[in-house]
Amino acid sequence: MKPHTLLALFTIPLGLIIAAVPSNKTNPYKLSASELLGEANARTQYITPDVVADMIVNKDPSLQLIDVRSQDEYEKFSLPGAINIPLADLLSDKYSDIINQDVKMNVFYSNGTLTANEAWMITRQLGYTNNYVLEGGLNYWFDAILNPEKPASTSSDEEFARYDFRMSAGQALGGGTIIQTTQDQSSKSALPVIKATPRKKKASGGC
Amino acid sequence: MGPLVVNGIISENTNLFLAFIIGIGFGFVLENSGFSSSRKLAGIFYGYDAVVLKVFFTAAITAMLGLLFFSLFGWVDLDLIYVNPTYLTSAIVGGIIMGAGFIIGGYCPGTSFCGASIGKIDGIVFVVGLFLGVFIFGIGYDLWDGMYMARFLGSPKISASLGLTDGFFALLLILVALAMFWVAELAEKKFPREEY
Numbered sequence: 001m002k003p004h005t006l007l008a009l010f011t012i013p014l015g016l017i018i019a020a021v022p023s024n025k026t027n028p029y030k031l032s033a034s035e036l037l038g039e040a041n042a043r044t045q046y047i048t049p050d051v052v053a054d055m056i057v058n059k060d061p062s063l064q065l066i067d068v069r070s071q072d073e074y075e076k077f078s079l080p081g082a083i084n085i086p087l088a089d090l091l092s093d094k095y096s097d098i099i100n101q102d103v104k105m106n107v108f109y110s111n112g113t114l115t116a117n118e119a120w121m122i123t124r125q126l127g128y129t130n131n132y133v134l135e136g137g138l139n140y141w142f143d144a145i146l147n148p149e150k151p152a153s154t155s156s157d158e159e160f161a162r163y164d165f166r167m168s169a170g171q172a173l174g175g176g177t178i179i180q181t182t183q184d185q186s187s188k189s190a191l192p193v194i195k196a197t198p199r200k201k202k203a204s205g206g207c
Numbered sequence: 208m209g210p211l212v213v214n215g216i217i218s219e220n221t222n223l224f225l226a227f228i229i230g231i232g233f234g235f236v237l238e239n240s241g242f243s244s245s246r247k248l249a250g251i252f253y254g255y256d257a258v259v260l261k262v263f264f265t266a267a268i269t270a271m272l273g274l275l276f277f278s279l280f281g282w283v284d285l286d287l288i289y290v291n292p293t294y295l296t297s298a299i300v301g302g303i304i305m306g307a308g309f310i311i312g313g314y315c316p317g318t319s320f321c322g323a324s325i326g327k328i329d330g331i332v333f334v335v336g337l338f339l340g341v342f343i344f345g346i347g348y349d350l351w352d353g354m355y356m357a358r359f360l361g362s363p364k365i366s367a368s369l370g371l372t373d374g375f376f377a378l379l380l381i382l383v384a385l386a387m388f389w390v391a392e393l394a395e396k397k398f399p400r401e402e403y
Binding site for chain 2: 004007008011012014015016018019020021022023032
């Protein structure tokens with residue numbers, strides 16, 4: 001057999017296979033450092049409290065609030081429907097189904113934004129999508145949603161509309177008085193139970 | 208798993224050692240397929256010998272298929288592989304200089320060392336010229352700095368700019384390579400040259 005024929009017999013079928021199969025998307029690292037920096041600079045991870053409040057009030061099923069503070073802090077106060085994944089346990093197997101999915105919109109929150117951003121950065125570096133950070137954290141949430149400041153009379157209509165929305169959202173979410181014990185309990189009873197289903201290990205080959 | 212160095216599976220020094228072993232293998236294959244003869248290399252320009260085209264294209268499609276299949280099996284992360292960034296002006300100017308040197312000297316940098324290592328005088332002269340060129344480039348760097356860094360394109364992939372998947376582009380490249388081999392053999396028959 002001529003070397004050409006031999007080469008063609010080897011390479012053409014291999015080429016057909018590689019052209020037919022989809023490329024492997026299971027790489028462990030999805031973002032380079034500069035891409036991550038670009039995303040962080042563009043602040044694409046932030047969701048404003050108004051959007052989150054609107055989704056909570058409307059009981060939007062696609063919202064998944066994730067409290068990345070410690071369990072103690074979570075039990076004292078948490079946003080309605082939020083689940084608790086302390087940052088230290090973020091990579092634990094039982095939560096991987098929650099943070100690595102493409103159905104719900106995960107919104108990390110902490111008191112400020114630091115811890116939530118850390119959680120976002122880790123999940124983003126793992127290539128997970130649909131993870132966001134509550135802009136301003138809980139501190140800003142209290143100011144903006146639960147105790148909104150009445151805009152000056154010279155403010156634009158938009159600001160008044162936002163104020164009205166925040167007032168009504170704040171009332172719906174038990175605002176005004178920040179942490180009422182009754183409110184706390186009702187929010188606690190509404191907490192969904194996290195079913196920890198161990199994620200199946202992918203047969204990824206190699207290491 | 209791969210790239211081994213990036214993922215910390217082997218150290219930088221082990222990497223250099225492996226490169227040394229692979230380099231010896233590469234040199235052996237070059238010498239073995241006659242690449243230490245400047246006539247053989249110049250033959251691709253005059254059409255009487257297409258072995259350069261065949262060896263390098265076979266190497267390219269082998270490496271390409273290897274990388275794509277390794278990526279498919281999850282053995283290597285293609286995003287972490289270093290791709291030489293493209294500076295379009297330098298690529299064109301450098302390509303012309305290298306091509307001219309290839310025809311005039313009958314060597315490319317790697318094969319000139321092959322020739323020099325088995326004592327070919329033209330190979331040794333070529334290596335000396337190579338170092339002279341490197342020296343002149345370094346001394347006069349300020350003169351061509353602007354041109355050298357001009358029209359930076361990052362690390363573009365032909366498949367991405369054509370909107371094709373890597374796999375489909377690989378198949379096209381294999382077909383093109385085989386077609387080129389066939390044309391090259393026709394040329395070899397048309398411009399025969401014996402005794403070199």
